[in-house]
Amino acid sequence: MDAMESPDVVETVGLTKRFGERTAVDRVDLRVPRGSAFGYLGPNGAGKTTLIRMLLGLTRPDAGSMRLLGRAVPEQRSEALARVGAIVEEPHFLPYLTGRENLEVVAAAREPAAHGRIPGALARVGLAARANDRVKTYSQGMRQRLGVARALLADPELLILDEPMNGLDPAGILEMRGMIRALVAEGRTVMLSSHLLDEVEKVCDAVAIVDRGRIVAQGPIAELRAGAAPTVELRTGGDQMGVLALLAAHPAVAEAVGTTGGTSEAIRVTLAPAGPAEAARIAADLNRQLVQAGVTVYGFGLARASLEERFLEITSRLGTEAVA
Amino acid sequence: MSWRLIKAELLKLRRRRGLLAWTLLIPLGVVGLQYGVLAALHAGDPAAHGPAGGVANLATTLVLLGTLAPVAAVLVGATAGAGDVEAGLFRDLVVTGRSRRALFAARVPGGLALLLPVVAAAWLLAVGASFAFAGGSATPGLGAVLLGGGWALLAAALAYVVALGLASLSGSRAMTVGVMLAWLFPVSNILLSISQLGGWRRAIMQPALERIAPSQLVPGGGGSAVTMSLAVTLLVLALWSIVPLVAGAWRTQTRDA
Numbered sequence: 222m223d224a225m226e227s228p229d230v231v232e233t234v235g236l237t238k239r240f241g242e243r244t245a246v247d248r249v250d251l252r253v254p255r256g257s258a259f260g261y262l263g264p265n266g267a268g269k270t271t272l273i274r275m276l277l278g279l280t281r282p283d284a285g286s287m288r289l290l291g292r293a294v295p296e297q298r299s300e301a302l303a304r305v306g307a308i309v310e311e312p313h314f315l316p317y318l319t320g321r322e323n324l325e326v327v328a329a330a331r332e333p334a335a336h337g338r339i340p341g342a343l344a345r346v347g348l349a350a351r352a353n354d355r356v357k358t359y360s361q362g363m364r365q366r367l368g369v370a371r372a373l374l375a376d377p378e379l380l381i382l383d384e385p386m387n388g389l390d391p392a393g394i395l396e397m398r399g400m401i402r403a404l405v406a407e408g409r410t411v412m413l414s415s416h417l418l419d420e421v422e423k424v425c426d427a428v429a430i431v432d433r434g435r436i437v438a439q440g441p442i443a444e445l446r447a448g449a450a451p452t453v454e455l456r457t458g459g460d461q462m463g464v465l466a467l468l469a470a471h472p473a474v475a476e477a478v479g480t481t482g483g484t485s486e487a488i489r490v491t492l493a494p495a496g497p498a499e500a501a502r503i504a505a506d507l508n509r510q511l512v513q514a515g516v517t518v519y520g521f522g523l524a525r526a527s528l529e530e531r532f533l534e535i536t537s538r539l540g541t542e543a544v545a
Numbered sequence: 546m547s548w549r550l551i552k553a554e555l556l557k558l559r560r561r562r563g564l565l566a567w568t569l570l571i572p573l574g575v576v577g578l579q580y581g582v583l584a585a586l587h588a589g590d591p592a593a594h595g596p597a598g599g600v601a602n603l604a605t606t607l608v609l610l611g612t613l614a615p616v617a618a619v620l621v622g623a624t625a626g627a628g629d630v631e632a633g634l635f636r637d638l639v640v641t642g643r644s645r646r647a648l649f650a651a652r653v654p655g656g657l658a659l660l661l662p663v664v665a666a667a668w669l670l671a672v673g674a675s676f677a678f679a680g681g682s683a684t685p686g687l688g689a690v691l692l693g694g695g696w697a698l699l700a701a702a703l704a705y706v707v708a709l710g711l712a713s714l715s716g717s718r719a720m721t722v723g724v725m726l727a728w729l730f731p732v733s734n735i736l737l738s739i740s741q742l743g744g745w746r747r748a749i750m751q752p753a754l755e756r757i758a759p760s761q762l763v764p765g766g767g768g769s770a771v772t773m774s775l776a777v778t779l780l781v782l783a784l785w786s787i788v789p790l791v792a793g794a795w796r797t798q799t800r801d802a
Contacts, residue, residue, distance in 0.1 A: 279639060298642060301642065302640060305640070309636055313632055313634050315557060315634060317562070318556070322556060326638075329550050330641040
């Protein structure tokens with residue numbers, strides 16, 4: 222297959238990196254589809270940055286293979302990285318140079334056309350007016366945006382952003398989200414690593430969840446959410462303990478708990494894994510049983526599983542397995 | 546070799562105000578100070594102090610420049626070698642896909658493009674002063690001027706590549722400056738004074754440089770305690786140029802960015 226026709230912009234097979242006894246990246250098989258916003262999601266210390274560093278040739282893997290934009294890395298690293306823009310950890314600059322001069326320094330290491338992209342990149346991230354100020358006068362958010370401008374000098378097919386929301390205020394986060402979606406709309410692929418589940422869910426189309434160096438789930442966010450156990454949230458009157466016992470007796474209920482303590486009437490019911498239609502049928506059945514038992518039901522709803530719940534479910538299950 | 550990378554290296558160095566100030570001040574300041582003092586002394590008491598210019602005083606300037614231009618070279622070389630790593634910029638340059646060897650190679654002409662014009666300017670200032678304040682003293686010939694300038698440039702360039710290599714190897718500007726200044730001044734001189742080291746002292750850079758100092762200005766190589774043939778001299782200078790560059794290039798190639 223021609224490198225440019227590859228449907229996945231990042232492909233890794235069995236990628237492994239060890240630091241002494243510790244395995245930071247453990248046999249990772251990753252596929253990032255072209256033209257998507259892809260989240261590499263995991264808690265701090267899960268090996269996200271190490272994987273990115275290997276992809277970019279900053280550190281060598283101990284085992285496995287990888288391809289960027291269809292090209293084998295490290296064999297064709299230069300060709301692959303020519304169309305990749307990246308921010309690894311926080312972006313660094315020479316503080317005594319202006320924003321424009323910092324971009325000139327990096328543009329000099331890229332193709333000649335990169336120099337001509339500097340004004341456009343600065344305008345795109347909203348720094349054109351401050352381009353001739355020294356970077357030491359920039360705020361954290363401005364440095365982050367200048368980092369994105371620097372990544373855009375490659376006219377990238379793939380942007381790799383490591384924790385891009387770090388250090389940004391709410392307005393900056395909103396801007397960054399919009400910028401990422403705009404870049405994807407142009408046909409570029411954005412791979413971002415983050416420990417912020419909410420951010421990934423808001424920005425990304427697909428995600429890989431990583432825990433202790435291993436990918437534990439991977440795919441479109443909607444599919445991952447669908448894999449989560451459905452839940453029902455309800456508010457009832459009467460004896461809560463009796464209601465909980467009644468709900469727990471249903472064969473499709475995995476767990477029923479009061480969500481805000483023993484005196485509350487709020488209850489959260491976790492169902493056994495089921496598709497949307499089956500979950501709706503079980504929820505209706507539960508409601509009918511409660512009414513038939515004379516329980517007053519003030520509120521009842523099937524909750525949409527969030528990526529956060531799926532993430533916690535997967536990682537806590539892994540924790541249980543590890544203990545077992 | 547990419548002109549754009551070399552220009553970028555020069556930009557990074559010349560825009561560091563402190564570095565630029567010291568790079569200008571050390572060679573130019575020393576020459577200016579020397580001739581200023583000599584001219585003032587001569588003006589105050591012409592009977593006791595001869596003219597400030599002339600070939601004899603130019604020879605003194607050359608020795609001074611050969612000693613102090615390497616100090617400026619160390620500052621520039623240490624910054625060129627370790628600046629990107631210390632600022633965290635090296636990583637961002639590596640992820641462009643440009644070869645690390647090319648990134649390192651650009652530092653050599655990039656730094657020399659800042660350093661050598663300053664050393665040349667200092668030498669030209671000295672030559673100008675040696676004519677302007679010559680009075681009745683003998684003035685230097687063209688050969689002495691050219692050879693003296695070439696020798697000062699060589700001394701600075703050698704110190705630059707050693708500092709560049711060491712800084713690229715260590716990734717630390719401060720450590721490089723400290724080690725290099727210690728080497729250039731007390732350590733080299735102490736080693737040269739240890740006669741038990743015998744011929745091994747030829748491996749030190751300073752005697753090799755003194756060996757090829759222009760005889761019109763510094764007769765007898767400045768009276769160095771170590772003698773060596775021209776072939777050995779060239780070999781020593783070549784090794785002092787090549788080994789640091791190879792070590793620096795190797796570390797730049799293998800460093801985790």
